[in-house]
Amino acid sequence: MSEIVSVSGGPTKPEIIAVSLSKLGLKDGDRFADVGCGTGSVSIEASRIARNLTIYAIDARKEALLATETNFKNFRIENATILAGEASDLLNSAEPIDSIDCAFVGGTKNIGSILEKLVEKKARSIVVNAVRIETVVRTIEAMKRLGIFDEVVHVAVSRSAPIAGETMFKPENPVYIVVGKKQT
Template sequence: MPELIGVTGGPTKPEIIAVSLFKLDIRDGDVFADVGCGTGLISIEATRLAKNLKIYAMDARAAAVDAATQNFKNFGIENTEVILGESSAVISNLEKVDCAFVGGTKNITAVLDALIEKGARSIIVNAVRIETVVRVIEHMKMRGVFDEAVHIIASRGEELTGETMFKPENPVFIMSAKQKE
């Protein structure tokens, strides 16, 4: 396995990716939007769950776009477009989106609106700030697409004097929206 190039804020922890992608229900041939893609690891893992994806990975930071571009190349991930920009604007320019993972929550209501307008049947949002969580749940409910919210707390085993202690990871909220196909 190649080594993943990191960026500030990424990669998302594997336990959070596992739950998020399970809930996303990604399918063969989907158009997938990785919103606030950071390293691009979410897209890389998504390609292990579904074939023939068309991936649009986007981030407002040039460093993230560079890292994701290089990571896709190193991991042999094809059919990807990595786009620098504000996600709500980037999504508005896409023809359609089947499902989306939102890992960056700036302008989140505009991002959700853009994904809903493009017909996304499944949207997963990760958030760590309670104000964002409330904003996301309220907006999803207002748009009639709210599915569920879960709060994940994981601890990772670490060696301590030859034995194992567990250190807590940051808690993450996972919000899910579903739209009729």
């Protein structure tokens, strides 16, 4: 199995991806947006959970796009379009993405605008990862305005590490997982 090529800020830790994707509720055949894809690791895990996804991986940084391209090739991710640029612009019109079922947002610059566009594209479920408290507040407020706010989960993971032949735990940075669901 290939190692994932990393970039600054990614890959997202596997435990955070696991909780995020469990909240997202992907189904086979969904159209999935990985907004601020970094390394593409969330898309790679998403395609292990649901079959026949159509993936749109978006990032504004060249190094992230290159890493995603390499990782998708190494992990044999199919049906994926990698899009370069500001997410709120790329989600603005019907081209290249006309509708979305589920979105994971790991890149939170312009989060209010991104959420608006995802709702316009009929996303039934949106999960945002945030580490800054200001981003968490902005995300909750935007989701409430759009009538999609569901919950926030604060996840703090500690990982085992060897010490003097025994085992201690080292904390990872806590992450807030903000969940939005289309009201039915």
